[in-house]
Amino acid sequence: MISLQQVTKVFAGRTAVDGLSFDVEDGEFCVIIGPSGCGKSTTLRMINRLIPVSGGVITIGGKDITTYRAEELRRQIGYAIQSVGLFPHMTVAQNVGVVPRLLGWHQTRIRDRTGHLLEMLNLDPGIYSAKYPRQLSGGEAQRVGVARALAADPSILLMDEPFGAIDPITREALQTEFARIQKELRKTIVFVTHDIDEAIRLATRIIILREGKLVQHDTPENIMTNPAGRFVTEFIGTDRALKRLSRLGAGDYMKKAPSIADSEPLQSAARFLLEHPYLWVVDRNGRVLGWLDKNDLEGAEPTAGLAMSCLDHRTAAVTTESTLKEALSRMVQQGIRSAPVVDRKGALLGEIRMEDILEA
Numbered sequence: 001m002i003s004l005q006q007v008t009k010v011f012a013g014r015t016a017v018d019g020l021s022f023d024v025e026d027g028e029f030c031v032i033i034g035p036s037g038c039g040k041s042t043t044l045r046m047i048n049r050l051i052p053v054s055g056g057v058i059t060i061g062g063k064d065i066t067t068y069r070a071e072e073l074r075r076q077i078g079y080a081i082q083s084v085g086l087f088p089h090m091t092v093a094q095n096v097g098v099v100p101r102l103l104g105w106h107q108t109r110i111r112d113r114t115g116h117l118l119e120m121l122n123l124d125p126g127i128y129s130a131k132y133p134r135q136l137s138g139g140e141a142q143r144v145g146v147a148r149a150l151a152a153d154p155s156i157l158l159m160d161e162p163f164g165a166i167d168p169i170t171r172e173a174l175q176t177e178f179a180r181i182q183k184e185l186r187k188t189i190v191f192v193t194h195d196i197d198e199a200i201r202l203a204t205r206i207i208i209l210r211e212g213k214l215v216q217h218d219t220p221e222n223i224m225t226n227p228a229g230r231f232v233t234e235f236i237g238t239d240r241a242l243k244r245l246s247r248l249g250a251g252d253y254m255k256k257a258p259s260i261a262d263s264e265p266l267q268s269a270a271r272f273l274l275e276h277p278y279l280w281v282v283d284r285n286g287r288v289l290g291w292l293d294k295n296d297l298e299g300a301e302p303t304a305g306l307a308m309s310c311l312d313h314r315t316a317a318v319t320t321e322s323t324l325k326e327a328l329s330r331m332v333q334q335g336i337r338s339a340p341v342v343d344r345k346g347a348l349l350g351e352i353r354m355e356d357i358l359e360a
């Protein structure tokens, strides 16, 4: 457990963090959010002992952090900093391996670990290991920053706007990916963001800061249903119902999806479409290619594959790890009333229906 008790930070007479107290339990995903300059990064830096507190106490595992040896802290805490901060003269692999090297790991162990982490963050090690930071896009660099923070398998992760430089679509994908990773790894995470949607999506508990003071510390559900005053209400914004959808997993709302192979004669579909409004069309490997409805029966095409309306699963489908909010946005973009759920290869697993979203 990480515990802050009455922690204060004063820079040259100005108070940046003001009597801050909160606990982060083991395995919790704590998101700190608040306007620019409210003291988020300063709080992370104090937990990491990069800067000393001006007052108060921070403990990790019940022990005052000032009593830890630097190396003990480094092993326990992974830190992804706000500006990414990759070392420009080191390759991606060397950047990821920095802390393991400091801890004296054997070379082959570092190489295996680095490869594994890059893969986990969807950066092909064969392509990315030897690249230099200047050869990466902003989003790739941030993913390398996250891999580096995870390198020595620390029990605590401090992440300062790790997805800040990433476009909204990649960002949503990374959030999904990160939520999945966290389900497996069960780290204790303190995560800073400006983005309330990101906070609601990822957090087990959210801390809202204003001018260095804690305004509310609660679960995303309670913050949305019981915001502590106008500041929080305004911070959350108006579309609370939509935001709630980002906490619901597509996997939990998936229904069985009717489908037909593209090579099947159109008559087979016709019988089915007497009772159901539409039918997914899949290839030999079960990959979604499109759908059929009654309108598609009017032409003279012989097979389901030739008569269907095409659909690209990469833009129209969701995975079991997606959220209902993503499913809804796919439906709206594509003008469809249900979104196919596919596995990593695009094979149809089921579907999310508009009526189930409205009910949720």
Ligand SMILES: Nc1ncnc2c1ncn2[C@@H]1O[C@H](COP(=O)(O)OP(=O)(O)OP(=O)(O)O)[C@@H](O)[C@H]1O
Binding pocket: 011, 012, 016, 034, 035, 036, 037, 038, 039, 040, 041, 042, 043, 082, 194
């Ligand atoms: N090293 C420093 N010296 C002096 N003042 C500082 C220093 N670091 C931070 N501050 C001040 O402390 C306050 C809090 O800064 P901090 O970086 O923690 O904000 P933040 O919440 O992370 O903001 P942002 O969302 O913009 O990253 C700001 O007013 C900032 O100017």
Ligand SMILES: [Mg+2]
Binding pocket: 040, 041, 042, 082, 160
């Ligand atoms: Mg900051």
